[in-house]
Amino acid sequence: MTHYSKSSHVGTCLSIVEILYVLYFKIMKVDPENPLKPDRDKFILSKGHGSAALYSTLAERGFFSKEILNRYYIDDGILPGHLDMKAVPGIELSTGSLGHGLSVGVGMSIANMLDNNPGNIYVLLGDGECNEGSVWEAAMLASHNKLNNITAIIDCNKLQGFGNTKDIINQENLAERWKSFGWDVLEVDGHSIFDLESCFNQPATMNPKVIIAHTVKGKGVSFMEDKLEWHYKSPNTQELEKALKELSRAL
């Protein structure tokens, strides 16, 4: 998708793909036939630039035809670079400006608590995104209100717009920060399907839960892994073929 449309953010997509897979195929109660079912679990991709990974996951899960994936980020397209909840079924929130998703997720979580709705809320944020103050405003409110139906996942790939997260705003103590904000903290290899699944399945306490998923930007493609440039570049034909070869070999 990022190849034919010449768009950015392929590195981000590869960093979150296992998280999306585990959520949509192992954890979340969703019904592609009935995407607005009131008691469904909801997922918010707060880092909306990873849209291509979410579109692919939703198509694979049956929310819409895979043919729609050919209309990403092009003229007369259907799928924009950042998420538009009106574009296709299954997208719970329009995102693309960082630091909004957790607050909206907290709102959905409060509503479910009020309505005795068993649906859980999952919000995927970036580690760079945790620079945004609004993330921490939402974090405070969630733990204060004991919202144990919400799970935040941090895609901790240690890169952001200008370079390494630790060189821009050091947050190597991310786990301690969330803990001090009253959240249950789990840390996991964000590319291990088994470990992710067991983290999501940990029984709920009174507190909201955050899973710090240690990931690699561009995971699975040797020349993209941990390279900032793949936040911006789109793969040319040779690069695409090489990447697909490496990824299929890993299957």
Place this chain on the structure above:
Amino acid sequence: MRTTFLDTLMQQARIDDRIYLITPDLGFSVLEKFRDEFPKRFLNAGIAEQNAVGVASGLALSGKIVYVYSIVPFVTMRCFEQIRIDVAYMNTNVRLVGVGAGLSYGPQGATHHAIEDIAIMRALPNMTVCAPGDPLEVRELTNASFYHQGPMYIRLGKNNEPQIHSPGTKISLGKAIEVTKGDDLVLITTSNTLELGLKWVKEWDEQNVKVRLISMPTVKPIDVEMINKIIEEGLPILTLEEHNIVGGLGSAVAEIVAESEKKIKFKRIGLPDVYSHYVGSQDFLREKLGLVRPSI
């Protein structure tokens, strides 16, 4: 436009050490040369726009001339109250520089489109609103920003826009520029539709309709004198902008027309008052959203 902006800023930074640049982690592959030459006067504040603007205000209150650079929505709307209080109310020398005017970010989607910025920035007392339409306008208005007292918003397009004005054209803050001569109709445009406006004028010319093209790179304070002169001549006025029809250049011109007590023909061309759910390039979206040349 962004390269012209940065080159102009760097020239001044070499002779004025009050120049300071902040980014909330945007501008990769653009801002590095400033950072490398002036590491002590460059700050990446992280993805945290509200804080970036507050910090900019503190630096400005301590005598610096501070530029905050990001994509338009994130440097105007994300941190609007910090701009209102810390920048506009206290009249600090902060310059908010946004890239991606209007629909520049096309297929990225509506979060990255900038269609409300002129309206909201124009509503702030003390704020000067600049929306240059070609690299020369960018250079001259950036030059003016070094000596201007008070806050400014500078709305940039993307990069590699063609130069419309001839090299010696006089461009100054608060002044409109006559680009073509003509007495059938006046087309007033701002920001990234200058090129489109010129294209329309040429097409009209082929139909023997002579249109006077006016570029309005400063939307606030707007060039009242120039608009009043056109009203006095009794010429029909069209405005053109890649911005919501509510509150932008068209509204600013309409306010003057309405209070002039002269009856002239007047029409605004801009984006309809909706968020785009279309997906496509800037040109594709322009057409879908009705930014097309009206027939005369």
